[in-house]
Structure formats: structure tokens, C-alpha cells
Amino acid sequence: MPFFFVGAHTAIRLHWRQHLQQLLSVFISFSQQFPINLLHCSSMEMMSYASSSTTTTTRVSQGCDVFLSFRGEDTRTGFTSHLYEALIRKRIRTYKDDWSLEIGNFIAPALLEAIEASRYAVVVLSSNFATSKWCLVEIAKVVECMERRKLNVIPVFYHVSPSDVRHQSNCFEQGFANHEANPEITPQKVATWRSAFAKVGAIKGLHVTPDKNESEIVSEIIRRILQDMQDKSSVNLSHLTKGLVGIESRVNEVINKLNMESNEVRFIGICGMSGIGKTTLAEVVFHVIQHKYQESSFIENIKDISKDHNSDLCKLQQKLLDDVLKGESISVRSVKHGQTLLMTKLRDMKVLIVLDDVNHADQFMYLAGGREWFGAGTRIIVTTTNADLLNAYRVNETFMCEELKGEEALRLFCQSAFVDGHPKHGYENLSDDIVKYTGGLPIALTVYGSLLYGKEEKYWKDMLKKVQEYQHKEVLGRLEVGYVRLDRHQQLTFMYIACFLKGRDKELVEDILTDIGMHSESGITDLINKFLIAIKFDDCVWMHDLLQQMCWEVLRRESQQCNGKQIAIKHRHDVLDILSSKPTVCLRFFTKSI
Known part of the structure; x- marks a missing residue:
């Protein structure tokens, strides 16, 4: 009252x-008395809190999209590195063993778990692949998941013959012979590896020869993955929104506002208070529809990155150009120069761009200053806490993010607070009280759920008192x-x-x-x-x-x-x-x- x-x-x-x-x-x-810079002492803390909400896309769902299997000494710093960077630019969540998780005489469980959790495996078969028993363990696991229809496999025959892979001949022959001679490796295990090798070699993949343009092969791999995602779009949305409460209807509403069939250049805003889930929503929408565009770019956390007006805006312009003009060597010298490059390079391209956490007109002006900058069918999604910016730039549509209500708020809290996502007996009223106090703010529901996970009833009651008196510092x-x-x-x-x-x-x-x-x-x-x-x-x-x-x-x-x-x-x-x-x-x- x-x-x-x-x-x-x-x-x-x-x-x-x-x-x-x-x-x-x-x-x-x-x-x-105190002419001190605005909130100087606490501003750095706030930046750390803010940046934690814009971590990698692993928060969209558990697992990853692509598992990269390769022989490090052959391709890690060349082809595989370029492929990985291109996948990440496309916001395709990719697992790559950068640190060689081979420990002692066993392969790290994380690698096998990553294969299980992936939807695609890109296996880069190079001349020394079979010399590593760890690579062979990986490929055996890949084939196991493939045969259970859990994994799509794309083989890349990197400077090797597909026939040699199928028959384990020429450059692969000695590697298998060495494993067969190793008394620590059973004949049955080697036979399993040979079988897996032959099955992957029989899949129609991509053949990289010395005279081929590797960047074209990289583009083709990404095209195949995105095309397959499109063919399974309904499943893809379900996969992306796993663990995200109430988001599917919001994703569909934003996609409807984008009006994908229109050839006009459209700007769509996603608005709401801090911690309401704007970035997560934009991220899922981006992932679902990016296959429909020539190129795409997700520029996140713009507000925090562009503190130093000129140099930081240049970096953002550079990232945007790098994302959509892969292969071109372009260097942004100033914000005006970057503005000119964007206007001239993108005007004939149908692109998808997300500008996340925009809080100043200059960010709009120098990254997406006008519809004439972009080719027909382009879509620009902007997330912000400031509706005035969207009104000033006359966005076509705006989606307003609101707090979660009732059952949705309780479900999100319980996903973080309980093993099975449902309140334990005796915790129902405590859960309702905490959910009520958060007011349906997603960040608060998630933070408190995580803090209370696995704790006893007394701890919950103490936490409820503290919540009523003093909110957790991450939420505030x-x-x-x-x-x-x-x-x-x-x-x-x-x-x-x-x-x-x-x-x-x-x-x-x-x-x-x-x-x-x-x-x-x-x-x-x-x-x-x-x-x-x-x-x-x-x-x-x-x-x-x-x-x-x-x-x-x-x-x-x-x-x-x-x-x-x-x-x-x-x-x-x-x-x-x-x-x-x-x-x-x-x-x-x-x-x-x-």
C-alpha cells in the first residue's frame, strides 16, 4: 500500500x-567537499559484474555444437585454428582441445564427455593422425555416438587420400602397426580403432589438397553445419533453449517482429532493465536464424567495451568488418574511416548483426548508422536499457522484456536450487518466499538458486532473512x-x-x-x-x-x-x-x- x-x-x-x-x-x-569521479571506487566492481553476464555462448545451453578432432602437430596452428576461429565468429559453440588433455596413460574424461555433448564432429584426418592413440580413442568415441544417431560427422581429409583412411594404408599403415606392436594395447582395441577409421573414411567429406583454397573448405564446413541446423530448426530451438525458462515464446515473438520474408532492412530493439535477460534472448534468436544470412556478427557488451570513445569504437568496427568480410585484410584507422568502410563494404550484403548493450547514440551512429549501409534483407538487433535510443533511430519494432511471472519464475529458481528442478518436500514455502522477493528478475532467481543448491533448511531460512535485509552483491x-x-x-x-x-x-x-x-x-x-x-x-x-x-x-x-x-x-x-x-x-x- x-x-x-x-x-x-x-x-x-x-x-x-x-x-x-x-x-x-x-x-x-x-x-x-569531495569532487570525486562518479562512483569511481565501485565502478570497476560493476564492470566485473556486468561482464559476467556476457560470457561465452555456453550459457545458452549445456554442451556444444561442434567437437573438433585433429592431430595437433599437423594442423593445430594452421587449418584447424582457422576453422575454429570461423566457427566461433558464427557463434557456433565449438570444443577444441587447445591444451592437449592427454594425461599420463589415459585420455582426459572431459574430451569424451565433450564428444557425447556435441551435435557435430569435424574430424581433421592428417598424415600423423593414426600415430596418436588418443586421436584413435576420440575417433572411436565419435563413431560410437554417430551410430547411436547422436552425432553428425564431417570428415576432412587434410592432404591425405580418403582411400588410405578407409584401408589404413600408406601414411597410416605404420601408425597402426606400432599400436599393434605395443603390448599395453590389446588387439581388440586396435581392431576397434581400425573399424572406426574405416567408417569415418567411408563418409563423404571434404578433401583438402595443396592446390585448394583452405578458406573455401572452411566456409563449406560452416555452410553444411548451418544448413543442417536449418533443416532441424525446431529441434535446434529446443536444444538452444534447454534450461532457459519461458524463452521459446519470446524467441518466436522476436522472430515474428523481424519479418524474415521482407527484403527491407529492419532494425529490431530488445528493451528492458538490467538482469532481465535481453542478451540471452538476442543470443538464442541469433543462433536460430543466422543460417539465413550471407554473414553475421554478434557484438556483445558494447557499453563496457566502448569506454574510450574513439579507440574502442574503432575496435568494435574492426570486429564487425572481420566477422562479415572473412579473408579480407582491412584495418580501421579511425571511427570515420570505419564508418566509411562499413557503408561501402556491406551495402550489397544481406547480413545479420546484433549490437548488444548499446547505451549511447554514437555506438549506433558508427556501427549501424543507417539502413542504406546494408544490403536488402539485412536485420539489425539492438539490446538496450534505454528506449529513447531506439526511438531516436526509429527502429521498426521493439520487444519489451519483462519479469518472469508465477510458475515460470519458480521453475527458473528451482532449476538452479534443486537437483531435479523441483522443490524438495518441506522447501515449497521457502522457495515461494524467495521467488516472490526477487520479483521475477531472472538474474536474482538464478543467483539465489545457485547459492542455495544442496543447502540444509536452516541455511535457507537464514538466507531468506538476509535476502530481505540485504541483497547478494552480484544481484545488486x-x-x-x-x-x-x-x-x-x-x-x-x-x-x-x-x-x-x-x-x-x-x-x-x-x-x-x-x-x-x-x-x-x-x-x-x-x-x-x-x-x-x-x-x-x-x-x-x-x-x-x-x-x-x-x-x-x-x-x-x-x-x-x-x-x-x-x-x-x-x-x-x-x-x-x-x-x-x-x-x-x-x-x-x-x-x-x-
């Missing part, structure tokens, strides 16, 4: 105006990234609402903010467009509970740094206590006087 009835309008304004003016005087006092850290991006006046407005005005009538909030000299209407609109507040519940100003607690944590942390005392903030009254007892409280997020 709102803290006040809206009735006694004038009295309420006078009452809260006094408190807000006191808070404002503290801000000004500190600004004059992810949310604070959105707060740090605000300008000074937006931060002031946001802090006032979090501390005093949440749940109040919108008109009352605007009047109070105007009374203390804030640009109330534009400030509220800015925060709405950045998904930090909303207007709901009979025209009242609403804020997610976790965002409110993040604001309290900022205030608590800065107060403690100044006063040297631990201060618990559980309610707006605690904020008033700080202001009345410590008038010189430190709030470092304000750097200039008003």
Missing part, C-alpha cells in the same frame, strides 16, 4: 519537501550498472523516488520534485524510458523492489565510507535517521554542486 493517502496533498508536500531539501543539502555539501551489482549510467540529475530523481516517493501518486511526485528544483516531468520520463521506474497501480510511481534496495545499498555504502560505521537500511525511515543524525553523510555519486 502507498505510505500515504493522496488526500492531504498540501500537507504531504510540505512534510516531504523538508526531508528532500535536507537530503539535497547533504548532496550539495558533499559535492563541494548487475542492477547498479544501470544506475551508474544515469546523469547526475537523473540519479537525484531516482534516489528521491527510491528513498521517499515509491508508490506515490504521479502528480504528487512531480509536484514535490518541482518544489525542490528538479525537472520533474522530464526526469520521470527519462527513468521510465530506461526501465528504472514505471507508472502503474492507479497512476502511482512504481519501482522494482530490487532496484529500490540497490539505491539503499549505494546510500549505505557511501555513508559507511564517510562515517566508518556499518549502517543497515531496510526502510525509508532508516534514510531519514541517517540524514538527521549524520548531516555530513558522504554520497560520492554527486560530483558537482547544483
